Amino acid sequence: MRARHNRSWTVADGSRATAGSRSRAAARSRTRAAGRRIGAVAGVLCALLVSPGPAHAAGQPQPYRYPGGVQDVAGAAKNTDGPVLKPDTAYRSVIKPQGKLYFQVVLDGTSDAYVSAVAVPGPPGAKLAYGDSIKVSLQNADGDTCDSQRRSIGSAQYPHPIAAYAYRALRRSLSTCQEPGTYYMVVERESDAASTPGDWSLELRYSTEPTTKTAGPSTAPSGWPSASPAAPTGAPQRRHGGSGFNDATALSEGQWRDSIRPGETLFFSVPLDWGQQLFATAGLDSIATAKDGYVGSALSLQLYNPGRGLVSGASAPYDGKQKEAALEPLAPVAYENRYAPADQVSAMRFSGPYYLEVSLSPEVGQTFGDTPYDVTLGLTVRGQAKSGPAYAGRAPDFGAPAPSADDSAMKLLAAVAIGTGTVLVAGLGVWTLVARRRAAAPAPQGFGPPAAW
Template sequence: MTGGAGWATVRGYDEGWRVMGRRTAWWHGGRPLAVVATVLCATAVLPGRPASAAEAGAPKPYAFAVNATKVQGAMGTTDAVRLEPGRTYRSSLGKDGKLYYRLELDASSNAYVAATAVPRAGTTVAYSDGVKVSVQDGNGGACSSATTAHFGASQSPHPIAASASREIGPGKYACQAAGTYYVVVERTAASVSSASPSSSPDDWDLELSYVSEPRLKKAGSTSAPETWDSASPEALQGDARPRRGGAGFTTARALEQGVWKDGISPGQTLFYKVPVDWGQQLYATAELGSSTGGDGFVGTALVMSLYNPARGLVTDVGAGYDGSQRSAALDPLPPVEYDNRYAFSNRTSGMRFAGSYYLVVHLAAQVADKFADGPFGLTLRVRVDGGAQKGPAYAGRAVPRGLFDTATGDDVSATGGLVPAGSGGSDDGTTMKLVAVGGIGTGSVLVLALGVWTVAARRRTTPRGW
């Protein structure tokens, strides 16, 4: 179990104000006041505005990709639906679930498939409940070791992700030929056992991601780096900047090096992403603030997991909670190198791509039983050491394009707010694009709204020949 016992682990391998109707329709019957009110309300949720503790800590359901395609997993290979690289899918997995999905692979690209299992509201889970993912050929042979993610000792339902791959390479690799392959997703152990009364039979929702990595132009080393700096650096200090975490992989909020603060409630899972380039090392610590009341101890209260750009679990760490502040730090990780993939441990082999690495933080639901509903203060200390180095020479492009680049799609402002690039999610870039979201205050927005109102009113009362 990576990182110690007691937490989720992997074993084995209306855009702007774009008016589409008649221009006078917005201004009849007192509508200007409504527009001003709308602007003021929108200002309260602009991405650049730091969230209050209550907003930050309010539990939200998992944020599935807004463009995810709904598919039904097959009970056997014959009717398995085909997955396309670069796309995200939604499905569900029953208590006795073992589902098949189909891949059509070439003989030159690496394929990575991840399944994020999301227990539904009211679900209970046991320690060994989990989701297992494997990729198999047409004869039932495994292309790589299957991986399983468990909920761990906290027995707190939350999103967990496991992944599997088909990799091209010399020697030990199977499944090298082009052809049809199958992704197998199944629930494990306690979920299907009548001997585990703490597990409920409810279906779990699934989010499936499938990405493709091209081969290298020229084959290189097939050995993992033997030495790297494994010393822990000096802890980052300074005032924390506010940053509200996302509710899923596709809404993960960007973090650069620094100290960040958020709020987290029992049962909540927050997602962040950190760009890490070739040759760079990532360090991260999560700190749970002290409680203002309550009593007792929760053995595995805080869990921080690190996933790579393909959503493969790299490592995780957990901490108990007794009402006093607690911290959990990732053990030092190797610099991002292509050749890390040849290592046996997930902690090394997972650091195989440049791109956005996901920090996923969960607070066990049981914390509410002893220390109230929160939210509790959360501090993240993120360090990225080393200068960016030149990456490997790929013979093609990743699918989706740019997956293994360090651009996050978000800008980190001086106040800690984000100016999103416009992908979906609760804080996307479609809100008030007319406003410079990074720094315009409520007064400026009000002036802008009144200005639009005035211009529209003049146009309405001016002859058309003007």
């Protein structure tokens, strides 16, 4: 601040002040202003540390999260017009009611291949029926179906993401879909006449898995443990789920708690290595005040493998009292599971992140109140990690999720905390320096700040 070049001035009480007293007053004012600025910065940063995330602050369910760099693509009505998809690349598309879309993939003769589609029904509040579904098929040039999977909305008849996958397996016992060349990914949507006729968004992905260097067992393991373990003990830790496969929050064994709004879907991932077995439950807490009502399929728990193929699912009703949905005991992760006739066992064929999708029916909000509800995940992982197959190439990652929302938040929290400490320390240092210079400086002889400045 520059000092005005007048030797005295009138203060509020009408007395006269000298230039020296004016300079000292100005220095005190600058010190107080610096303190206020430091306090304001600290207050803002502290507010950032304790403020809730934007999604929950807004009080609305989060929309489905697509990965960064996703490419928009339009499917074709004819196979030869379908766009060519590249491996390990995320694509976004749309499909209309009763729609049928073709996409092309070029496969070699040395790798298994997987194509997946995540359907995101909409808009929020749309009316859906049990049979509303998505089907993914992989076909060869002769129109033979290598594999297909259909996923329906099921009893949870409200908008929530559903995913399906299909694959081409290279096996000596098979006579079709073994040669290299152009194959066709076909995505079909079936819609009930009474359902809301809006477009559904799609996330598409194509990945490959190399064959093994040597031939191994060609039958699925049997005799794995099927008795559910005791529930994990200890106080649940809070982690907020992601809004899609791409930002799923990573969890380990234990109890985890989150809040979920009616109509919302949360995603979590659990890393499983070869030989490990997962047991999972999702429990909905009771409400504080008793209220009559009943929702048949209130809480939905679905498990997907790293290729985004459905493994298993469970649901639970809700009447205001605590309820739990539990997955049936699953086979340990094994490469040979792919030879099992049961889809639930065959899907446990990869090591990597397995995805838990938790959805809460909007009817819960209509019946018991449109507020967040606490949900607790209980996870138990049995078995020591084993060595996996000797792949003839790079092991697949199927587009493993980026750091979860909570992981990113913690990194930001740490950065802000470090920044807060740095600013406070620096600010206090400046404040102390100002005070020391004030004390050490001689009385001013002229105008303006002391010469030491």
